[in-house]
Amino acid sequence: xxxxxxxxxxxxxxxxxxxxxxxxxxxxxxxxxxxxxxxxxxxxxxxxxxxxxxxxxxxxxxxxxxxxxxxxxxxxx
Amino acid sequence: xxxxxxxxxxxxxxxxxxxxxxxxxxxxxxxxxxxxxxxxxxxxxxxxxxxxxxxxxxxxxxxxxxxxxxxxxxxxxxxxxxxxxxxxxxxxxxxxxxxxxxxxxxxxxxxxxxxxxxxxxxxxxxxxxxxxxxxxxxxxxxxxxxxxxxxxxxxxxxxxxxxxxxxxxxxxxxxxxxxxxxxxxxxxxxxx
Numbered sequence: 001x002x003x004x005x006x007x008x009x010x011x012x013x014x015x016x017x018x019x020x021x022x023x024x025x026x027x028x029x030x031x032x033x034x035x036x037x038x039x040x041x042x043x044x045x046x047x048x049x050x051x052x053x054x055x056x057x058x059x060x061x062x063x064x065x066x067x068x069x070x071x072x073x074x075x076x077x
Numbered sequence: 078x079x080x081x082x083x084x085x086x087x088x089x090x091x092x093x094x095x096x097x098x099x100x101x102x103x104x105x106x107x108x109x110x111x112x113x114x115x116x117x118x119x120x121x122x123x124x125x126x127x128x129x130x131x132x133x134x135x136x137x138x139x140x141x142x143x144x145x146x147x148x149x150x151x152x153x154x155x156x157x158x159x160x161x162x163x164x165x166x167x168x169x170x171x172x173x174x175x176x177x178x179x180x181x182x183x184x185x186x187x188x189x190x191x192x193x194x195x196x197x198x199x200x201x202x203x204x205x206x207x208x209x210x211x212x213x214x215x216x217x218x219x220x221x222x223x224x225x226x227x228x229x230x231x232x233x234x235x236x237x238x239x240x241x242x243x244x245x246x247x248x249x250x251x252x253x254x255x256x257x258x259x260x261x262x263x264x265x266x267x268x269x
Contacts, residue, residue, distance in 0.1 A: 011253050018252075046253070049260040057259055058223070061230040062166050062202065074097050 001041050001056055010042045089238065101157040102154070152221075155231070155239045159224035163206065166228070201262070208261040212254065219254045222247055 002010065013032050020028050027048065033040040083105055090098035213220040218240070225231045225239060233251070237244040 001211065001215065004215050011216075011250075012251060014256070015249055045260055046256045049256045049263075053256060053259045058200070058205070058227050058255060062228050063163060 001039055006036075006039055007042070010039055010046070013039065013043045014046045014050075017043065018050060152240055155229060156221065161222075162228040163224060167202050167206045174203065188199055198267045202223075204262050205258065208258045211261065212257060216254075218242075219250045219257075222250050223254050223258070226251060 013029070016032070017025060017029065029040065029043060033043060087098045087105065089101045209220055209223060212223070221240065222236055225232075225236045231239065233244050233247045236251075237247045240247070
């Protein structure tokens with residue numbers, strides 16, 4: 001796993017990349033990440049996740065996402 | 078007045094040195110969490126009545142126990158609430174998983190594929206907990222933001238007030254943390 005200090009750099013790059021047109025990412029990322037392959041890999045996998053992430057993923061609260069039977073047993077009306 | 082507004086106002090009073098605000102804050106937070114559980118139960122009922130089980134009872138008991146703690150600040154207090162919620166819910170999810178295995182049922186959400194997140198009900202809390210533990214070592218503040226938002230249900234503004242950072246910072250960190258956790262939960266192909 002990447003170290004905490006470099007993760008801060010990864011976050012900065014991802015945050016900026018999300019404001020850049022996707023088709024410009026390859027050259028833009030190459031310029032931003034330079035020779036740092038680890039940062040480049042972290043950034044690209046996070047950007048890939050941004051293209052697939054379900055909008056509902058951990059939106060709401062943990063209690064709302066629990067199956068009904070986890071919170072209560074059903075009783076007939 | 079909505080609870081969230083009251084909570085925010087009490088947080089501001091507390092941060093300004095009003096020690097009485099803390100005493101009023103605790104029951105409000107407990108009530109907010111109870112409302113979350115109650116609202117969920119009502120939504121799920123659909124013609125049935127749902128009876129709170131040991132999970133909800135345990136949650137209340139543990140949260141009421143925090144009245145005796147000497148709180149250092151808002152972050153300490155809400156951090157406790159978030160950790161309590163998380164521990165109770167994850168322990169419960171583990172118990173359910175063990176019970177399913179015991180009955181020979183196929184566990185839910187085992188492969189970590191993107192599909193497992195398509196249905197919010199199938200979110201695997203155990204995997205989320207594992208990913209959050211990894212994020213805590215990498216970026217403790219980002220993990221704390223997730224704890225407060227997801228396990229306590231604080232808004233962006235409330236989270237910002239609790240952690241004494243700006244709302245835009247919370248939004249940015251939340252957005253990036255979601256991506257990081259989502260990627261981690263995809264499975265073994267994740268870059269680490």
